[in-house]
Amino acid sequence: MYNSIVLVKQVPDTANISGKVMKDDGTVNRSMLPAIFNFEDVVALELALQVKDKFGGKVTAITMGPPRASDILRECLYMGADEVYLISDRKFAGADTLATSYVLSETIKYIGKFDFVFGGRQAIDGDTAQVGPQTAEKLGIPQVTYVEKILDVKAGKAKIRKKIEGGYEIVESKLPVLLTVVKEAVDPRPFKAKKVMRYKNAKSLTDLEKITEGNSLLYIDKLVFEYKERNLFIPTLTMDDLKLDAERCGVKGSPTKVYKVESVVLAGGSHIKVEANKDGIGTLIDNLLEDHILG
Amino acid sequence: MAKQTNEVWVFIEQRNGKPADVSYELLSKGRKLADNMNGVLKAVVIGSGVREIAIETFRFGVDEVLLAEHSDLKMYKTIPYSRILNNLIKEHTPRIVLFGASIIGRDLAPCVASNTKSGLTADCTDLQISDVEYLKVKYEKLLLQIRPAFGGNIIATIITPDNPVQMATVREGVMEKHIVNNPKQPKITEIPYVHDDSDSLIEILEQHREESKVNLKAAPIIVAGGYGLGTKGNFKLIYDLAKVLGAEVAGSRAAVDAGFVTPDRQVGQTGVTVRPKLYIAVGISGAIQHRAGMQEANKIISINTDPNAPIFDISHYAIAGDAKDVIPMFIESYKNKLK
Numbered sequence: 001m002y003n004s005i006v007l008v009k010q011v012p013d014t015a016n017i018s019g020k021v022m023k024d025d026g027t028v029n030r031s032m033l034p035a036i037f038n039f040e041d042v043v044a045l046e047l048a049l050q051v052k053d054k055f056g057g058k059v060t061a062i063t064m065g066p067p068r069a070s071d072i073l074r075e076c077l078y079m080g081a082d083e084v085y086l087i088s089d090r091k092f093a094g095a096d097t098l099a100t101s102y103v104l105s106e107t108i109k110y111i112g113k114f115d116f117v118f119g120g121r122q123a124i125d126g127d128t129a130q131v132g133p134q135t136a137e138k139l140g141i142p143q144v145t146y147v148e149k150i151l152d153v154k155a156g157k158a159k160i161r162k163k164i165e166g167g168y169e170i171v172e173s174k175l176p177v178l179l180t181v182v183k184e185a186v187d188p189r190p191f192k193a194k195k196v197m198r199y200k201n202a203k204s205l206t207d208l209e210k211i212t213e214g215n216s217l218l219y220i221d222k223l224v225f226e227y228k229e230r231n232l233f234i235p236t237l238t239m240d241d242l243k244l245d246a247e248r249c250g251v252k253g254s255p256t257k258v259y260k261v262e263s264v265v266l267a268g269g270s271h272i273k274v275e276a277n278k279d280g281i282g283t284l285i286d287n288l289l290e291d292h293i294l295g
Numbered sequence: 296m297a298k299q300t301n302e303v304w305v306f307i308e309q310r311n312g313k314p315a316d317v318s319y320e321l322l323s324k325g326r327k328l329a330d331n332m333n334g335v336l337k338a339v340v341i342g343s344g345v346r347e348i349a350i351e352t353f354r355f356g357v358d359e360v361l362l363a364e365h366s367d368l369k370m371y372k373t374i375p376y377s378r379i380l381n382n383l384i385k386e387h388t389p390r391i392v393l394f395g396a397s398i399i400g401r402d403l404a405p406c407v408a409s410n411t412k413s414g415l416t417a418d419c420t421d422l423q424i425s426d427v428e429y430l431k432v433k434y435e436k437l438l439l440q441i442r443p444a445f446g447g448n449i450i451a452t453i454i455t456p457d458n459p460v461q462m463a464t465v466r467e468g469v470m471e472k473h474i475v476n477n478p479k480q481p482k483i484t485e486i487p488y489v490h491d492d493s494d495s496l497i498e499i500l501e502q503h504r505e506e507s508k509v510n511l512k513a514a515p516i517i518v519a520g521g522y523g524l525g526t527k528g529n530f531k532l533i534y535d536l537a538k539v540l541g542a543e544v545a546g547s548r549a550a551v552d553a554g555f556v557t558p559d560r561q562v563g564q565t566g567v568t569v570r571p572k573l574y575i576a577v578g579i580s581g582a583i584q585h586r587a588g589m590q591e592a593n594k595i596i597s598i599n600t601d602p603n604a605p606i607f608d609i610s611h612y613a614i615a616g617d618a619k620d621v622i623p624m625f626i627e628s629y630k631n632k633l634k
Binding site: 170 | 373376406418439501504510583610611616
């Protein structure tokens with residue numbers, strides 16, 4: 001039996017950005033961007049679930065994010081996670097990877113005993129691949145990055161295949177260990193219809209507060225109690241809940257600062273149009289031969 | 296807070312005694328940064344049987360090498376390597392520490408940054424030294440860490456103004472390596488290594504790797520295919536054209552992800568940066584991340600069915616057409632003219 005904690009992130013869908021999403025001043029209109037479950041984190045969750053399928057144990061998914069990140073926690077439940085936590089606080093805003101890994105590592109300590117921490121190799125908004133290793137460092141546990149496969153787990157050790165340039169390594173790590181997973185590792189399982197039906201109404205405190213807004217007949221404490229009874233309450237952990245040092249959270253705890261941001265301006269260069277026929281291409285090749293680019 | 300120094304350090308990555316190109320590229324950049332700060336450039340070399348690499352770094356303008364050699368360090372492992380770096384950094388407080396953004400670099404740098412509580416910016420496409428005013432405070436000679444963000448749609452300049460150590464990773468080919476005219480006399484400082492129990496938490500059981508036979512950076516002519524080719528079968532057109540021209544074959548990230556071509560042939564922000572004499576982009580739309588890897592090519596020809604493809608904006612010659620028609624025409628015409 002092994003317990004896993006999975007680090008997941010909700011990210012803007014940076015692969016599908018249309019012109020409208022960038023404002024004229026070059027800043028991003030985040031509210032317009034569809035938010036998705038970072039794919040490498042989904043793969044990480046799948047590996048955790050496979051460990052659970054094979055050996056038993058509990059899978060807990062956690063995310064540090066704004067209130068709407070509860071969306072991906074629901075998806076974790078649809079896939080089969082046993083427990084989820086939303087780590088959310090205004091004071092976490094603007095966190096770089098150092099501040100984020102501080103919050104995540106403290107949350108993991110708060111949750112309790114674990115054998116594995118899984119995370120996707122990197123998120124598609126920051127693309128740094130830093131949070132995994134930095135979280136491992138703060139927990140004082142070994143890390144294996146670029147994980148492709150878990151080959152075996154026994155006697156307190158995990159045998160793992162990881163990617164390296166031009167090949168792979170097979171390593172053996174004592175538990176607990178943190179693994180960052182590449183997207184090629186495995187195809188994640190689809191949501192189970194039963195679990196979707198069950199958990200689509202799972203809600204966090206903020207989700208419930210939205211329901212009570214403007215409806216004075218609903219009382220928030222009653223709602224929270226009801227959802228807890230039905231096992232549909234997504235717990236939120238704040239800076240105070242975790243007893244964190246404010247100086248190490250959010251912008252305050254981030255040594256890296258964004259000095260400026262510029263939208264990429266396409267260098268409007270002039271190019272020579274070449275007709276896609278024998279003459280056009282023939283002339284092009286003549287030019288290239290003359291300039292000694294070819295030949 | 297420790298006092299700031301003017302030292303620029305570069306971690307020299309190696310596998311099986313072979314140094315990574317990116318490390319030497321960073322030495323050349325590090326030399327420029329150090330000169331800008333009236334500072335010194337130091338290389339950190341960790342491994343076993345790597346003294347020759349340590350000596351070679353002086354060709355790129357290094358002032359001193361910090362060398363940790365031990366048989367236990369022969370293969371890269373996170374814990375011992377990061378412990379050595381953490382201790383060195385805490386002892387000497389270098390102003391700047393640079394790593395290649397390779398698999399090793401991205402495993403090692405974040406741990407070191409976390410332990411030393413430093414800021415770390417990944418995948419920088421440019422590094423500069425500048426005086427900066429940020430939130431009404433003036434800073435002198437900060438390292439500007441410039442990188443695309445948000446899927447490559449914006450360029451961000453990151454700074455770490457309040458920490459004595461500034462760290463960054465840079466991908467291969469982004470910087471260029473240069474041998475200096477007057478290398479310094481090798482000065483090697485041995486760093487003692489003592490085994491710690493934590494070094495045994497992870498053991499490497501097997502390593503399987505093949506040196507890539509592909510050297511895109513050295514190729515004078517590159518023919519690159521993109522997702523627009525549609526199928527792996529169509530990618531044969533790229534190989535055919537490359538063979539006739541004596542060129543190397545490359546692909547965009549989308550083409551690699553789709554399995555049209557192997558990852559060691561990927562050109563772009565997350566692949567390799569190239570500066571060939573001639574770059575022929577076929578079925579590549581020209582997303583920022585790809586352009587970052589080839590826009591400095593001497594001559595660029597693009598072939599795309601979409602006349603509005605962004606790649607045309609950075610091309611010298613633009614052919615709006617179908618590769619299936621254009622490439623055979625090109626091959627035939629070229630063969631005829633060479634007769």
